[in-house]
Amino acid sequence: MKNNQKKFLTPTLEGDRFKTKSVPVEFLQELSVIQDLIFELAKDIYKKEHPTRSRLPNHFLDGISLRLLDIKKGSSIMELDLDTSEIEALDLSNDTYSYLEKAKNLLIKDLENIDIEDNNSILSKPKYANYFIRIGRHLRPNETMFLNRTGRKKYGKLTNDIRAKVLNRPYVGLTIDKFEIYADVTSIDKKNQTFTISESGLLVSASLALIDIQLLVKSLADVELVTKVLIKGTGKFDSTGRLQVIDRVDEATLIDPYDVHSRIDELMLIKDGWLDGEGKAPNKKGLLKLLTFYDKFVPKTFIKPAIFPRPDGNIQFEWSSSEYEIDAVIDLMDFKSRLHSLNFENEKETIKNFDLSTKVGWKSMNLLINEAL
Structure with missing residues (x-):
């Protein structure tokens, strides 16, 4: 292995589909999301360890990427290396590797301890847990993903049941109820497949799969008029009655920007x-x-x-x-x-x-x- 390549992560897929030396292409997309999560977590760890710094060091993640080196037989074992060749080519000084290691280890530890109630777990925070909207989404029943593997030991187990626990973890203690709200659509994030609404001054994000994206696009089309959307569905609420999570959308309708009812609500x-x-x-x-x-x-x-x-x-x-x-x-x-x-x-x-x-x-x-x- 070249000096600018460091063995970093070995995600493993187990199940009947993965007994040959092959990986369905949709799982390669999930590897990219895992990289995004680890990189984001590494940045936050650095900020936490350096509270007096307002910014990350220059080139903190520049020239670093995870690359698929090999797929081994038995189950689909994917070897990912941390490639730093661009850093060396540009002669940049970068001390990021240790933070990426910390991020990887913290992610795996908290995933393995998903059944332990710990408010300090990164998976108690929607910012990190929501990455699992796209990580593990292609797993079928009786299939398993491990985020890492060392020899015969496997770490960071992920199944459909565990993934559901991860996605629900930030919302333990919330109550489930139906809702009908007038909301402003503030953004559409196609990369993360989410949209964000503002309801009573509170921002709530949800999966684009729940709603007609064209309706959202129309609501953002006029920069001069704020077009509200009437959304009926089911969600999770905190103890103060504020909507925190949208679980299901039963109906979504564009509202006239001059609608008297929604304006009185405001x-x-x-x-x-x-x-x-x-x-x-x-x-x-x-x-x-x-x-x-x-x-x-x-x-x-x-x-x-x-x-x-x-x-x-x-x-x-x-x-x-x-x-x-x-x-x-x-x-x-x-x-x-x-x-x-x-x-x-x-x-x-x-x-x-x-x-x-x-x-x-x-x-x-x-x-x-x-x-x-």
């Missing part, structure tokens, strides 16, 4: 001081009562308003067209509304007051808006 999350330390939060009971009036007195086909909070704790509806700009300030205590409209062509302004706790008030306001727009 306004209910606002807290005092939302405007540069000032600004009163809208009254939640008032918001819910206003929504009841809106559903009762406004036709579903009516032009939806943009809705904004006001510093005094009330809210403002806005409509606009090429000719008009209309806003209605609504008091959330008595539901009195002051509407102001401006005609851009003749600069005519109109100011009207309406009682939005009554059918007559809504009908009169809707008529004025409909005539203008």
